[in-house]
Amino acid sequence: MDHPRTGAARARRPTRAFALETARLEDVETEGPADAEMELAEVVGHLAGLRRFPVRSLGGETPNECLVAGRGLAGDRIYDVVDLETGAPLSELQTPSLLRYRVRYMDSHVRGSELEAWMRVRTPDGGDAALSDRSWLEDLSRRCGRPVKLRLAETREDDAPLQVISVATVRFLEQQYGAPLEPARFRSNLLLDLPEARAFEEDRWIGRRAWIGDAQIEIVRPCEQGIVPVLDAETPERSPGVLNAIVRARGGRLGVQARAIAGNRLRVGDPVALVG
Numbered sequence: 001m002d003h004p005r006t007g008a009a010r011a012r013r014p015t016r017a018f019a020l021e022t023a024r025l026e027d028v029e030t031e032g033p034a035d036a037e038m039e040l041a042e043v044v045g046h047l048a049g050l051r052r053f054p055v056r057s058l059g060g061e062t063p064n065e066c067l068v069a070g071r072g073l074a075g076d077r078i079y080d081v082v083d084l085e086t087g088a089p090l091s092e093l094q095t096p097s098l099l100r101y102r103v104r105y106m107d108s109h110v111r112g113s114e115l116e117a118w119m120r121v122r123t124p125d126g127g128d129a130a131l132s133d134r135s136w137l138e139d140l141s142r143r144c145g146r147p148v149k150l151r152l153a154e155t156r157e158d159d160a161p162l163q164v165i166s167v168a169t170v171r172f173l174e175q176q177y178g179a180p181l182e183p184a185r186f187r188s189n190l191l192l193d194l195p196e197a198r199a200f201e202e203d204r205w206i207g208r209r210a211w212i213g214d215a216q217i218e219i220v221r222p223c224e225q226g227i228v229p230v231l232d233a234e235t236p237e238r239s240p241g242v243l244n245a246i247v248r249a250r251g252g253r254l255g256v257q258a259r260a261i262a263g264n265r266l267r268v269g270d271p272v273a274l275v276g
Helices: 016-023 035-040 096-100 134-144 167-177 201-205 240-250
Strands: 042-050 065-069 079-083 102-105 119-122 128-130 148-152 162-166 190-193 209-212 215-222 256-262 265-267 271-275
Touching (some): 042 265, 162 201, 162 215, 167 201, 201 215
Parallel strands (some): 162 190
Antiparallel strands (some): 042 271, 119 128, 162 256, 209 215, 209 271
8 A cells, every 4th residue: 555745545446356346236336436536535544343233232243344235234233123012123222131142144245135044143041043043032032021023124214324433432431431341332333443533533524435445435424323332232231330421421422324335345454544
């Protein structure tokens, strides 16, 4: 990677082979940026972590790479756990036991609409079951105190499904809390390590675009879902101190929402280059 005299590293330009591969993918815009835009892309950090949640509100996985599908990650948040009687989705904020069940894909490169066969569920006691296996749902029902079932998540169009947070923001919250915090408890998809950034730097990117390796994302707005970590994602018990720290710092709203606008893959370690 070249480093011009200004000291800013130039972003990597997509190769012709990459462009041809990307053109075959569905639902992702693939037209590359103008040369002038590439010249203005400055490397500011790297992708420190990826998290994907095949079943919304359950524990997720931390793959080293994910495919991009539409505006987000392939296979992210495609199922809900719902109350069998009311049909209402269960929330990890209301039912801590949900986070003790972790769902992963047997292949991190999954793509398409029929993904159930690729999912495995790790239960709190260390068991491993297929997503279609009723035994883990029965166990979850006992822990929740009510019968539950799986349901495909509503297919409403989400113009910015990626949730993004920076390491600097997490570090600031740790200072407020007075102890280390696991980034996983924030339930974000992308964790960005921006060495020169201040806390909440991602908020200042709203309306801008960034290359992450060979994929490009657009930062759209502050996170509307509040990613409030009132539960410990690793050992799901209520932690009022965490909630208080978040409220003091940002009123309970953390991170930003973004959408993929080019590219087909994200990898941990990819450089992050801010455009413009």
